Amino acid sequence: MAILTIQKATPREEEDVEMVYSDADSDAEEQMVMSDDENEDMDDNAQAANVAAGLVTPGKLITEDPIWMRGHGTYSVGNKTFSSTAGVVTKTNKLLSVVPLRGRYQPQIGDHVVGRIVDVGVKRWRVDIGAKQLAVLQLGSVNLPGGILRRKQESDELQMRGFLKEGDLINTEVQSLYQDGSAALHTRSLRYGKLRNGVLITVPSALIVRAKSHVHQLPGGVDTVVGVNGWIWLCMAWANSHLTRENTTSITRLEEEASLTETYSDKNEDIPRSVRENIARYANCFKALAANEVGITEDRVIAAYEASLVYPSAGDLIDKEAKEIIAAKAIAA
């Protein structure tokens, strides 16, 4: 029980000052030049100590120094900068921002993501990538059967649902961002396209550690696409699928492109029981890592898989203790 006093609260002097909440982009012009010496001086004063404290919660005063630019997760009243989310204060040169502990995926150009088609529109698909808004995949940014650089015709527009329909999962990349932060995607590479022969797992996007490549060949005949948005695709190794076998025999590029008809196929191939079991095991390994909030990297996934082999069945991994043991082994790796 709490015992309270009746006393006047100290109001923040915000009533007359217009509140400014800023995106990182909008403040880019306010850049200030400052020498390193000054920078060190500032580290000594109280505000800088506050910055170093790290974890902040909404409404917490970060600094009163107007020298800082305000980035994401902050807002300012007059010269004071406050936090607007619960997260960690990060400084990039003169830019102060708060990286939230949790939150939806924020698309960035070049991110390799996994998405699900939710809507077939005029000349475009709308794709759920777990972001704040649906992403857009233009008809012009996919590879169509019969050549990469083929002009899109009306007939293509009419059979859009034949290529990708609602519910299909795709492997794609963020091509550009719109003004409101939503993403435009493209699949203009043979690496991207429709996904099949596998299973989807979603984890918080904050757990995905960005890497050079997000496609991994894992032991046990399983391949994975770890989307930066936290959507993870686990499937039978491409090397084993007849599609790739065909591709390796194809000599000319044209032949390779002709096989694109196959890339829009909906039919799963025959997946051996052992591979299915391995996929299930990996799925539970990812879930174990996510449940314990362990960042996901290729090494950790493999370590988790190896640690999980002591359990005879993949189903044993849903046990809470098993998850913790696996996560602990993965961190140690």
Add this chain to the structure above:
Amino acid sequence: MFVWELSDTSANCDSFWIRRGRLGSDTGTLDQTHRALLPSYSSPLTQSRHEIYSPEGLRTDGRRWNEIRNFDCKINTHPTSADGSSYVEWGHTKVVCTVDGPREPDNRQNTTDRAVISVNVNVASFSTETRIKRQRNDKRLAEMNILIRQLLEEAVLTKLNPRTQIAVNITVIAQDGGLLPACINAACLAMIDAGVPLTDYVSACSSGVYSNNALIDLNTLEEQDVPFLTIGVIGKSDKISMLTLETQLPMASLEPVLATSLSGAHAIQDIMDAAVRKHGKHRLERK
């Protein structure tokens, strides 16, 4: 346990002394106040079954006028099923809140340059002592939805997420007074967990008045007998962003009641902040 010093309790003290005089008790020793907690104790002056505020200054559940019930909150209780989630247990009132969003709005027609917040309070039929029959459109619930939505709209930096929707779902598991403030506090925590940008913590607290005594954070028994109001504040300011009053309240007691609820709401922000920090620390250690 949070303990503040008493500063301005004159109004309450006066009436306290008058009542004590009538009762004819001599000293307010510790023994005597403790006797009030015994179930067999009943004052000769009270006619009603429950004594809202005993001469010793104790309420039905043994609290003093300025004591809030045990406020226990957790954040990120449903990590896989929602963007943000929280659980608030305030005395015997228990509330679960999940926040979905910011996400693509359900209907794209009424999208605006800011995030649209929608609130849905769902009261479980087993949440009260006697089972409640499901009513279709409950006006009180609809009003609660609006109040919570308007308060959140004031605190959330909705302009940062244009053309999105933030859905707040609140499920009441048990109710024992202070339902609206509990829902608001839970919604604030779930919003923070979802990473929605807020200007500051949002909190709410109720308080009532019983023969010139302001009583903070009423339980169901007190809510039935005592005129009370609920306020919502953003941050530790004394700017009241939400106020609801469903009964008649003497004009003279408005100020003390407002002051008590305000300090209660501020105290709750500290408890919520501690919970958020505890969770944040836990997460950062795992990174």
